[in-house]
Amino acid sequence: MATFQEALLAKKHLVKRWKRMPGVVGIGIGYANGKNKKGGACIVLYTVNASAAVTKRCPSCVLVKRQEKKAHVSVPVRTIASGRCHCHPAARPLATNYRGRIRPVIAGYSIGHPGGSGTAGLIVSRGGQRFVLSNNHVLNRNNTSGFTETIQPGGADGGRSGRDRIGRLYRYVRLRKNAVNRIDAALSIPTSNRLLAPRYATVGRVPGIVRSYGIGRRLKKVGRSSGLAWGTVQSIRTDIDVSYGNYGGLGTIRFRDQTVIRSSVPISLPGDSGSVWLTAGNFAAAVNFAGSADGRTSISFPVVWALQAFGVGVARATGSTGRSVAKAKRARQNNARTKPLSAAELNRIPTKKAAPKRQLGRKKTDR
Structure with missing residues (x-):
């Protein structure tokens, strides 16, 4: 059986050959038997479809050197027809309980700007100031530092500029077309702390975060479109192509070391962008930002990465921040688990600060 360290080495070999495997949209590591560690580790290839033209270009295994022996090991390859992955701005209204106006705003509900809707992922804080954590493409209208109004509900759910304004884009991580991307994340600062409450729809209180989670972990989340849903971590350390369409002129861009979460039912639909995956104990684990066309695949990144990038923690009613529960030492030693970002x-x-006011001479409506 292959170890996860050996699977990571094999993955690096395949990433270098990616251009010679047309139809492959992602490369990660997971369980060889798809369920648990008994079968060892494997490479997971995500493809546009299961056609012979695509699968014949995908290897069945990759040969790498053993970690501590002068021998080689064959790392198996699992091929999964996920289809192409897309970010999920909401394009149409849906009949769910999380589309309506709510004050104070809590995690799990529709949020966005006048041009679209996503999901409020978490209420976070720093130094007593509260923020909404969600995706860049949910809170930022065009991937730039220009002023973007935050409304709740989002524009696809009847939210209107001014009337439903709760704040504005505060900081974000710029998405890059020809460079490595790790997170699609942004913060919105409210016009008043009282507009945000540190709660999560249906679930209640989020006591903190996990600093790492493993392959096979069952997670739950509430999204604007899919509502309360459960999924299982299928692969981690996944490099994957995600289409952003016309948003910010990005087209399709690549993300590194992402988490793929799968289910037999839709868990990542248009409007679910920004929703945060939780453990059974309600600790925040990962941030959803994209998915497959059928909604059964969620592309996410560890929530600890966003908290590290912005220097914030999970907000609590007392004004303090939530605690984390996973030991960083354990995460560093286990390649079957995600890890916090290194220095x-x-x-x-780098995070970028958004304009606090709309600049004169610009149009006063968002596209």
Whole structure:
């Protein structure tokens, strides 16, 4: 059986060959038997479809050197027809309980700008100031530092500029077309702290975060479109192509070391962008930002990455921030689990500050 360290080494070999495998949209690591560690580790290839033209270009295994022996091991390859992955701005209204206006705003409900809707992921804080954590493409209308009004509900759910304004874009991580992307994240600052409450729809209180989680972990979340849903971590350390269409002129861009969460029912639909995956104990684990066309695949990143990037913690009613529960030492030693960002990785994710006011001479309506 292959170890996860050996699977990571094999994944690096395949990433270099990606261009020679047309139809492959993502490469990660997971369980060889798809369920648990008994079968060892494997590479997981995500493809546009299961046609022979695509699968014949995908290897059945990758040969790498053993970690501590002068021998080689064959790392198996699982091929999963996920289809292409897309970010999920809401394009049409849906009949769910999380589309309506709510004050104070809590996690799990529709939020956005006048041009679209996503999901309020978490209420976070720093130094007593509260913020909404969601995706860049949910809170930022065009991936730039220009002024963007935050409304609740979002524009696809009847939210209107001015009348439903709760704040504005505060900080974000710029998405890049020809560079490595790790997170699609942004913060909105409210016009008043009283507009945000540190609660999560249906679930209640979020006591903190997990600093790492493993393959096979069952997670739950509430999204604007899919509502309360459960999924299982299928792969981690997944490099994957995500289409942003016309948003910010990005087209299709690549993300590194993402988490793929799968279910037999839709868990990542248009409007679910920004929703945060929780453990059974309600600790925040990952941030959803994209998915497959059928909604059964969620592309997410560890929530700890966003908290590291913005220097915030999960907000609590007392004004303090929530605690984390996973030991960082354990995460560093286990390649079957996600990890917090290293100092070097964090330095490569600079956050940008958004304009506090609409600049004169600009149109006063969002596209």
